[in-house]
Amino acid sequence: MLVTAAAGTGIGFATAQRCIEEGATVAVSDRHERRLAEAAEKLGAFPVPCDVTDEAQVQRLFDTVAEQLGGIDVLVNNAGLGGTASIVDMTDEQWSAVLDVTLTGTFRCSRAALRHMMPRGRGVIVNNASVIGWRAQEGQAHYAAAKAGVMALTRVSAVEAAKAGVRVNAVAPSLAMHPHLAKVTTEELLAELARREAFGRPAEPWEIANVIVFLASDYSTYMTGEVVSVSSQHP
Template identity: 40%
Template structure:
């Protein structure tokens, strides 16, 4: 098992890519903390998975815009599990709005969750992992971290920041035994896309040379690789898992 006896935190772990990653880590032998906001389904999922995997899953309330909650998440995890071996820094939100119409509040909200929140979690993780002398942090970036798309100024700014932050953190952390990488998902078949009509959905599918949207489990598998010792020589990388989206047009 790739993560046997490892302790993993997944932010945004109550749904979509996060929940798929929680399940894959449990299958590979890890103990997993689902970290999500209070009104998520995290507690219910954790209870069910804890029963299924013999006491290896728990839920912690964490809003990544709240530094005190982020720090408490790591303090409590160390107190209960003794270490934090891997983190999937996955919590995030979307948002579409023309740049000339987006409000300050909405722009700053997207930046605070998708960029500042990633930093808050990474900082807390580094403090723990530096004391341990080991660990793996995986930040969830995006294909929109490497190219632009109309009506996504805040989102693309945040995800581009995550990509370059990952490089910097990877350089800083490497001498201390900690690896920091990012995943760049293409469009993934999650509840976030349920609001799209059929024409928009088909348009998105056609942008992926592989001919379909991604599945949450496929991003989870990428996280599993980067979190594990299989990726022991990988740090500062942005692994695109996008069905060929960013490779170009045929």
């Protein structure tokens, strides 16, 4: 099993941890090598540095993991990049950076995984989308477009992979709290977003990870092309 962007304390790390607790052999990747090494040591996982915007690094990632683990049965596409800017102020560079990591990075890793899984006749991909792919949020045009693209990519990938016995689904969290989010988001916005949740609080990363584990497992063998909202957000 491979989880991208698993360094740190967010959804990727929590997913790797939950999968290891369920007995999976897990490889983790991230572009931050020091944090990746620290996370892998805590998890007992196999680390491979990778920047998902670099196709050569993505190829090396999948070749290395397949060789070390004897194959890749599950891929969790967790790599993503956010930011806040109004459309009128957003630069081409800001737009492209978010799309390249969040959408095109998911495409690159999915392509590599499918090339590995489809000839073997089995495998699961779980993509990390976002409710922002459905719901408008000011200042999030690039991120919303990227996550909506991840949802569409999930559905098309699922249709193309089904004949080979490979499943592709996605989760769409609303608000999952972790230290990195707190650093890049104002306290006022976080409080406002939390108020929109029926439970009045953000999700913990492990609560998102539990749904990812379900989609990766044999408990969801008849699900493919689905985008599962992991949210208590009310209209």
